[in-house]
Amino acid sequence: MASKERELRVKPINNGTVIDHIEAGQALNVLKILGIGGHTRHVVSVLMNVPSGAMVAKDVVKVEDRELEPEEVDTIALIAPRATINIIRNYEVVEKFRVAMPRNVIGIIRCGNPNCISNSNEPVSSRFVVESMDPVLLRCSYCEFVLDKNIADHLL
Ligand SMILES: [Zn+2]
Numbered sequence: 001m002a003s004k005e006r007e008l009r010v011k012p013i014n015n016g017t018v019i020d021h022i023e024a025g026q027a028l029n030v031l032k033i034l035g036i037g038g039h040t041r042h043v044v045s046v047l048m049n050v051p052s053g054a055m056v057a058k059d060v061v062k063v064e065d066r067e068l069e070p071e072e073v074d075t076i077a078l079i080a081p082r083a084t085i086n087i088i089r090n091y092e093v094v095e096k097f098r099v100a101m102p103r104n105v106i107g108i109i110r111c112g113n114p115n116c117i118s119n120s121n122e123p124v125s126s127r128f129v130v131e132s133m134d135p136v137l138l139r140c141s142y143c144e145f146v147l148d149k150n151i152a153d154h155l156l
Contacts, residue, residue, distance in 0.1 A: 012088070012091055013043075013062055013064050013088050013091075014065075014088070014090065014091055015064065015065050015088055015089055015090065016042075016043075016064040016065050016066055016067070016088055017062070017063050017067055017068050017085060017088065018061070018062045018086040018088060019061045019062075019068075019076065019080075019083055019085055019086075020058070020083065020084045020086060021052070021060075021082045021083050021084050022060065022061065022076075022080040022083050023059070023079070023080050023081075023082065023083075024048065024058055024059055025048075025059065026059060026080045027046050027047070027048055027059035027060070027061055028046075029079050029152040029155065030061050030076055030079070031044070031046070031061065032152075032155055033072060033075045033076055033079075033108075033155065034061075034068070034072055036063070042063050042064055042065060042066050043063075043064040044061070044062065044064070045060075045062040046059070046060075046061055047059060047061075047062075067087055068085060071108075073085055073099050073100070074099070074101070074102035074105075075102075075105070076099050077099035077101045077102070078101070078105065078108075078109070078136060078138075078151050079151055079152045080099065081099065081101065081133065081134060081136070082098070083098070083099045084096060084097065084099070085097055085098075085099060101130055101136075103129070104127065104128065104129055104130065105126075105127070105130060105138060106125055106126070106128075107126055107156070108126070108155065108156055109126055109128055109138065109147065109151065109154045109155060109156065110126060110154045110155075111128075111140045111142070111143065111145050111147075112147055112154060113140065113143050113145040115143070116140060116142055116143040116145060117142050117143070118140070118142055126140070126156070127140070127141040127142065128140055128141065128147065129141055135148060136148065136151055
């Protein structure tokens with residue numbers, strides 16, 4: 001039985017993206033960033049709390065037949081800075097890289113200041129400067145509001 005379980009867990013995908021080394025508990029937020037909800041047409045596998053030597057436990061997301069946009073990869077870095085992206089084509093890993101923190105985060109995170117112009121009806125996208133990567137510290141470019149925790153709760 002053990003070998004069957006193992007087979008299910010590591011089943012390779014033909015084409016698509018494997019996002020590995022996601023901080024345990026962040027897999028659903030990664031899906032949110034990717035716009036994957038209940039109505040997706042892609043085959044999506046989500047593994048949570050997979051034992052992992054370096055991180056104790058990790059989450060893994062596999063999306064078949066889809067490769068990620070650079071902006072999506074940047075956003076994942078905000079909530080899972082150690083995540084690695086594996087691009088799979090024809091069962092081969094053709095590209096493998098770690099997510100990288102962007103310098104600016106535009107239109108993805110809601111400012112925590114309700115009076116900020118980016119929260120008004122004005123056609124203004126939210127805009128943050130990444131001031132620190134570890135720990136993550138974002139500063140709103142309009143009102144100077146600092147966002148340094150629960151980043152995932154502020155995803156637009
Ligand atoms: Zn603001």
